[in-house]
Amino acid sequence: MATITSNNACPDFGPSVKVLKSTGQLRELQTVLRDVETSRSDFVFCADRLIRLVVEEGLNQLPYSPLSVTTPTGYGYDGITFEKGNCGVSIMRSGEAMEQGLRDCCRSIRIGKILIQSEADTREAKVYYAKFPQDIEGRKVLLMYPILSSGNTAIQAVQVLKEHGVKESNILLLSLFVTPHALQTVTEEHPEMTILTSEIHPHVPVHFGQKYFGTD
Numbered sequence: 001m002a003t004i005t006s007n008n009a010c011p012d013f014g015p016s017v018k019v020l021k022s023t024g025q026l027r028e029l030q031t032v033l034r035d036v037e038t039s040r041s042d043f044v045f046c047a048d049r050l051i052r053l054v055v056e057e058g059l060n061q062l063p064y065s066p067l068s069v070t071t072p073t074g075y076g077y078d079g080i081t082f083e084k085g086n087c088g089v090s091i092m093r094s095g096e097a098m099e100q101g102l103r104d105c106c107r108s109i110r111i112g113k114i115l116i117q118s119e120a121d122t123r124e125a126k127v128y129y130a131k132f133p134q135d136i137e138g139r140k141v142l143l144m145y146p147i148l149s150s151g152n153t154a155i156q157a158v159q160v161l162k163e164h165g166v167k168e169s170n171i172l173l174l175s176l177f178v179t180p181h182a183l184q185t186v187t188e189e190h191p192e193m194t195i196l197t198s199e200i201h202p203h204v205p206v207h208f209g210q211k212y213f214g215t216d
Contacts, residue, residue: 013183018196020057026050026198030177034205043211050176050198051101051146058142058174058196059105062086087133091116091145091157094209098144098174112136114160116153125156130164137165143173147208148197151182155189168192177204 020026032038032046059082067081088102088111089095099111112132116125133139141161145154158171169192178197186195210216 013187013195016187016191016194017183017200018057018061018194019200020053020196020198022199026053029053030199033176033208038211040211040214047097047146047176047208047212048101051098052104054174054176054196054198055098055101055105055142058172061172061194061196062140085138086140086142087112087136088142088144089114089132089136089157089161091143091153092129093213094146095144097146097209097212102142102144114157116156118152125152127156127160130160132161132164136161139166139170141166141171143171145173146176147204147206148173148175148178148182148186149204149206150179151185151189154182154186158186158190158193172196176208177201179204 029046029050032042033050063083064080065083066078068076068078071077086106086109088099088109090099090111090113092113092115096113102109102111110133113129114127115129116127118125143154143157143161145157148154154173158168158173161171162168168190171190171193173186173193173195175195175197177199178195179202180200183195183200186193207216
């Protein structure tokens with residue numbers, strides 16, 4: 001049996017940072033997405049699988065209420081239902097890769113978009129476009145951005161959401177790969193936001209967006 005070694009070693013960023021439990025399946029997906037020899041079709045297939053895992057765990061972080069239902073055989077069942085008032089926001093363009101994974105789990109969820117690009121000379125993140133549900137200030141927001149390298153883009157996106165009335169504690173950032181540097185930067189700037197990722201590693205697949213959309 002092969003031994004799987006985890007390279008997730010990182011400082012403790014506190015309870016607001018959550019990492020998926022490392023499994024053989026998860027590590028294989030992470031490996032395929034990093035491999036320079038991976039074809040685009042295999043890349044998209046594995047990326048979509050990893051996105052689904054992160055989204056599913058993200059949904060586990062949302063609030064729910066008790067719900068009692070009657071089964072087809074007439075028996076009662078005490079279950080739960082997710083509370084209404086959730087939405088997704090993707091940071092364009094790479095964040096759009098995660099939209100379908102969210103819709104596959106929540107068919108009617110509303111999704112907004114933010115376009116942020118870095119200035120060529122200063123590398124400062126600048127907002128070019130933002131469109132959200134009108135009542136976003138009262139919603140839990142699943143902010144989607146697959147790769148956190150520096151953290152600058154995510155910081156700016158959260159600031160835009162806060163300017164639209166969203167509470168920082170109501171934002172859950174879903175990311176596939178993050179660097180320790182980005183985590184430290186983002187959590188220092190927005191300590192009340194929750195971050196969920198599949199892996200924390202100093203080297204992340206920054207080619208993700210280009211490979212996924214075929215623009216590499």
